[in-house]
Amino acid sequence: MTLPISDGDRERVADELQQAxxxxxxxxxxxxxxxxxxxxxxxxxxxxxxxEGLAPVPVVGAARTVDxxxxxxSQRKRRGRWRLRSxxxxxxxxxxxxxxxxxxxxxxxxxxxxxxxxxxxxxxxTVPEGVEVDLDGASVLSSEEVRLAAVPRLPGTPEIRxxxxxxxxxxxxxxxxxxxxxxxxxxxxD
Numbered sequence: 001m002t003l004p005i006s007d008g009d010r011e012r013v014a015d016e017l018q019q020a021x022x023x024x025x026x027x028x029x030x031x032x033x034x035x036x037x038x039x040x041x042x043x044x045x046x047x048x049x050x051x052e053g054l055a056p057v058p059v060v061g062a063a064r065t066v067d068x069x070x071x072x073x074s075q076r077k078r079r080g081r082w083r084l085r086s087x088x089x090x091x092x093x094x095x096x097x098x099x100x101x102x103x104x105x106x107x108x109x110x111x112x113x114x115x116x117x118x119x120x121x122x123x124x125x126t127v128p129e130g131v132e133v134d135l136d137g138a139s140v141l142s143s144e145e146v147r148l149a150a151v152p153r154l155p156g157t158p159e160i161r162x163x164x165x166x167x168x169x170x171x172x173x174x175x176x177x178x179x180x181x182x183x184x185x186x187x188x189x190d
Contacts (some may be wrong), residue, residue: 002043005165013038014156020053020054022108024083028158029103029128029178034129035156071096071121079126080104084112091116091120091164093123102160103176114162118142118169125162130154133173134161142166147174 013028014035022033037048065083068090069076072112079101091098093116102112103126116123127133129149144166 002045005041005044007049009039009044009047010038013047016051017054017148018108018156021106024106025054026102027081027106028131032128032130032154032157033178036154039155043137068092069098069100071098075099077101081106083107084109087112087158088167089114091118091123093118093121093169095119096121097124098122099124099126102131103128103178107158110158112158112160112186114160114164116162116164118164118166118171119166122170122173123164123166125160127160127173127175129175129177131157131175132159133158135164135171136162137164137166139165139171140167142169142171144171145173147172149175149177 017026017031017034017038020026026034034050034074038047041047041050042124065087066078067085069078069092071093073095075097079099080102083106087107089100089112091100091114098118098121100114113124120138130151130153132153133146133148135144135146162173
């Protein structure tokens with residue numbers, strides 16, 4: 001028998017999911033999908049899907065803690081599972097290419113701030129679909145592009161603020177969904 005739920009029930013599950021993300025038990029992308037499921041739930045059975053398989057212990061595997069990314073005359077990619085020390089990430093790129101994929105980042109922060117400088121290089125930031133992103137900063141003889149999927153913001157997801165001063169550079173922010181064969185895409189019904 002299914003029972004109706006209240007906004008308080010949804011908020012409780014969203015808080016539990018945010019704690020799990022902060023503890024490193026789920027990634028930011030997993031959090032986005034699960035919290036979307038929680039807010040869309042109309043019954044207790046649908047709501048329980050949001051926490052399905054959520055282990056009370058941290059997942060196996062290392063999550064490297066990062067607070068800054070420096071790239072000089074090279075290419076650096078930060079993707080997969082990694083942890084932000086706080087809600088802030090510094091970035092410096094000089095004659096290089098920096099790619100930051102935030103879909104599997106582990107954080108409990110309500111706001112993720114990326115502050116950086118890009119000189120004669122490129123900075124690419126990939127975020128999960130349904131996350132709000134704000135791009136700011138000086139741009140001198142550079143290109144800036146924000147390509148976010150036309151989907152509603154997922155309640156409870158952190159806001160991502162990118163402040164990059166770019167000279168002779170390219171700055172790109174894009175959103176991408178989870179891999180089609182992942183557990184999270186099956187949970188969403190993709």
